[in-house]
Amino acid sequence: MRFERLCRWPALAVLAVLFVAPMGIIAAYSLLTRGAYGGVELPWTLDNYIRLCDPLYGAILLRSLWIAAVSTALCLILGYPLAFFISRSGRRKHFYLFLVILPFWSSFLIRTYAWMFLLRDTGLFNTVLLALGWIREPLPLLYNDAAVILGLVYGFLPFMVLPLFATLERMDRTLLEAAADLGARPLESFRRITLPLSFPGIRAGAILVFIPCLGAYLTPDLLGGGKSVMVANLVQTQFTAARDWPFGAAVSLTLMAIVMLLLFGAAKKSSEDLL
Amino acid sequence: MKRALGLYAACVYAFLHVPLAVLAVFSFNSSRFTRWEGFSLNWYRAAAANPQLAEAAWNSLVIGFVSTVISTSVGTLAAYGLWKRRSRFLAGSLYLTLLTPEIVTGVSLLVFFQWLFRVPGLQLGMHTVVAAHVTFSIAFVAVVVLARLRTLDATLEEAAMDLGAPPWQGFFRVTVPLIRPAIVAAALLAFTVSFDDYVITSMVAGVDSETLPMVIYAIARRGANPELNAVSTIVVTALGALVLLSERLRQA
Numbered sequence: 001m002r003f004e005r006l007c008r009w010p011a012l013a014v015l016a017v018l019f020v021a022p023m024g025i026i027a028a029y030s031l032l033t034r035g036a037y038g039g040v041e042l043p044w045t046l047d048n049y050i051r052l053c054d055p056l057y058g059a060i061l062l063r064s065l066w067i068a069a070v071s072t073a074l075c076l077i078l079g080y081p082l083a084f085f086i087s088r089s090g091r092r093k094h095f096y097l098f099l100v101i102l103p104f105w106s107s108f109l110i111r112t113y114a115w116m117f118l119l120r121d122t123g124l125f126n127t128v129l130l131a132l133g134w135i136r137e138p139l140p141l142l143y144n145d146a147a148v149i150l151g152l153v154y155g156f157l158p159f160m161v162l163p164l165f166a167t168l169e170r171m172d173r174t175l176l177e178a179a180a181d182l183g184a185r186p187l188e189s190f191r192r193i194t195l196p197l198s199f200p201g202i203r204a205g206a207i208l209v210f211i212p213c214l215g216a217y218l219t220p221d222l223l224g225g226g227k228s229v230m231v232a233n234l235v236q237t238q239f240t241a242a243r244d245w246p247f248g249a250a251v252s253l254t255l256m257a258i259v260m261l262l263l264f265g266a267a268k269k270s271s272e273d274l275l
Numbered sequence: 276m277k278r279a280l281g282l283y284a285a286c287v288y289a290f291l292h293v294p295l296a297v298l299a300v301f302s303f304n305s306s307r308f309t310r311w312e313g314f315s316l317n318w319y320r321a322a323a324a325n326p327q328l329a330e331a332a333w334n335s336l337v338i339g340f341v342s343t344v345i346s347t348s349v350g351t352l353a354a355y356g357l358w359k360r361r362s363r364f365l366a367g368s369l370y371l372t373l374l375t376p377e378i379v380t381g382v383s384l385l386v387f388f389q390w391l392f393r394v395p396g397l398q399l400g401m402h403t404v405v406a407a408h409v410t411f412s413i414a415f416v417a418v419v420v421l422a423r424l425r426t427l428d429a430t431l432e433e434a435a436m437d438l439g440a441p442p443w444q445g446f447f448r449v450t451v452p453l454i455r456p457a458i459v460a461a462a463l464l465a466f467t468v469s470f471d472d473y474v475i476t477s478m479v480a481g482v483d484s485e486t487l488p489m490v491i492y493a494i495a496r497r498g499a500n501p502e503l504n505a506v507s508t509i510v511v512t513a514l515g516a517l518v519l520l521s522e523r524l525r526q527a
Contacts (some may be wrong), residue, residue: 003442004359011353011413015368018410022383025390039389078287085284096284098522103291105464105518107471109488110507113495114294117301117309117504124297127309157291186276215376217474222495232378232474239382239478249386252379259374 023256030249040246048250057234061254064230067145067220068213071152075160075209076202078153083164083201084194087171097165104158112222115151116142119223143225151219156212160205167201168194207266211259231255295511302504318505328490328506335487338401339469342408346469347462349409350416355446357417358424369414380411381478388479399481407479408472412465419464419525423457424450456524463521467514 030048032040051057086096103111118124121138129135141147171194179189217232224230231251238248305315322328357366372380384407392398431453432445440448451458473488480489487510494503 003446004356007352007356007359007446008362008365010349011356011369011417012365014349014409014413015365015372018384018387018406019368019372019380022380022387025386026379026383029386078290081280081283082287085280094526098519099288100291101522102515102518103295105467106295106511106514107488107507109471109473109491109495110298110511111295113491113503113507114298116495116498117298118294120498122309124301124309154290154294157287211374212376215378217376217378218492222492232376235378235382239385245386248382252382255376256379259376260371263371263374 026249026252029246030253032246034244034246048247049254051247052250052254057251060229060234061231064214064232067149067152067228067230068210068216071149071156071213072160072206072210074149074153075157076206079157079160079164079205080198080202083161083168086161086165087168093169097162100158100161108155109218111155112151112218115147115154116222119147142223143227145224145228147223148220148228148230151223152213152216155216155219156209159208159212163204163208164198164201167198167204171197203266207262211262214258215255295507298504299508299511302501302508304501307501318501319509321502322505322509325502327485328487331485331487331490334401334484335470338404338408338484338486339466342405342412342469343462343466345405346409346412346465347416347458350413350461350465351420351451351458353413354417354420354424355450357421369417372411373414373418377472377474378478380407381475384410384475385478399479399484401481401484403479403481404476404484404486407475408469411472411475412468415468416461416465419461420454420457423454423525427453460521460524463517463524467517467521470510470514 029040031044031046033043033045033047035041052061082100086093086100089096116123119141120126121140121142123141125141126135126138130138175193175197176189179193180186184192214230215232216230217236220228220230220233221236226233232255235248235251235255238244238251242248301309301311302318303314303316304311305317306312353365353369356362384403388399388403427450432449435445435449436442471488472486473492476486477489477492480486487506491503491506491510494500
């Protein structure tokens with residue numbers, strides 16, 4: 001066999017055994033019945049998917065979609081000007097970009113914990129506000145939806161900035177010169193040239209932020225404190241405390257289906273691949 | 276206009292970096308409370324003397340090292356295979372491992388291992404954690420190495436083959452030396468994501484394989500704690516140094 005074809009086999013084998021097979025088992029379990037002591041039993045059933053339509057669980061799914069959407073929008077609002085700034089900053093570009101990438105690689109868990117440290121009742125914000133005498137009692141900053149959204153934006157902002165930077169960087173600047181020569185003011189040429197040309201970057205960034213936000217586990221767990229439950233927490237509970245594996249599997253597959261739909265939708269629109 | 280944009284960018288950078296900076300500053304606070312009372316290394320001493328943290332850190336290092344060696348080899352080979360000939364299937368699967376929600380990867384591996392371990396004598400432990408980490412790090416390695424391969428002059432390897440080298444020699448003696456910085460950069464990132472992971476690890480770890488993020492999570496869950504601030508500062512600084520090194524190598 002050709003050497004270059006052989007090179008793919010280790011990766012294919014690992015992915016087949018540790019990614020595809022486990023997903024297959026999840027798919028099978030999602031159609032089975034919950035066992036008496038955890039685990040699964042026959043018969044085959046669709047009940048687990050029907051249960052997802054129960055208002056209690058449906059609400060968690062809708063809330064997750066909503067929180068992910070708000071976080072994505074906020075990432076765009078914070079990330080677009082930043083990406084624009086970096087793409088226009090000449091030789092310091094690489095350094096500025098590194099400052100965005102650095103937190104992306106440093107511990108997500110610790111970064112989430114940092115917000116717990118800042119927001120809790122005895123945290124920095126409340127301590128300072130109390131000391132200044134602006135408030136009498138600590139504000140309930142932690143354990144609510146706003147804290148979760150804050151944590152998600154903080155965590156996934158780099159995913160928005162990188163693709164936006166890539167498109168803004170590639171943009172043909174002579175178009176702006178031409179617009180200026182023809183009398184367009186900067187704001188107008190931004191609105192009519194830069195913004196439309198950066199739509200592929202906005203789309204890529206939005207998908208790269210929305211997907212991890214939708215599936216986020218740590219942020220709602222630590223900053224939402226069980227009061228702001230998202231889909232991933234529901235999955236985790238089913239596999240641990242509730243010991244309802246089939247239902248947990250059905251929720252996992254539903255989450256996976258949403259992710260795949262978003263990806264295929266995006267792949268159709270853009271011809272560019274990461275790999 | 277330009278100044279306003281710079282100011283806005285500065286604020287976003289502050290948002291990205293100040294929280295960890297504050298955490299680092301307070302890790303040197305002598306008080307247990309969020310009031311500055313003077314510089315001290317007490318919390319670092321306390322963290323260093325905590326046997327649970329030490330054991331977990333050791334586990335994380337071992338798991339990180341083993342999974343990095345495996346995922347770097349497998350990922351580099353995969354990148355080379357993809358560079359020589361595109362494969363939508365392999366590229367797509369790797370891409371999907373990057374975007375699958377961690378909790379889904381975690382529970383699917385848990386269910387898979389439980390299913391496998393109906394064979395007596397098998398149980399969750401360091402090996403299952405390593406297997407899980409390899410699964411999600413391969414894609415990171417492949418992305419970094421492939422990006423470097425794309426900038427490479429393919430004729431160098433062809434020249435080697437024209438001179439009679441078999442393809443595997445062309446790979447090991449021409450291509451690998453040329454992309455070595457990218458491979459090292461990829462390995463550093465693979466180690467970082469392995470050392471960092473909580474969600475997937477917590478699902479597949481056994482009693483003897485508690486990692487540092489698992490201990491950090493357990494302490495964070497009980498509320499903030501100055502000892503944790505010290506540990507966090509050490510971890511973030513160490514990982515930051517690795518990422519900086521990796522970035523340097525990638526640009527070299």
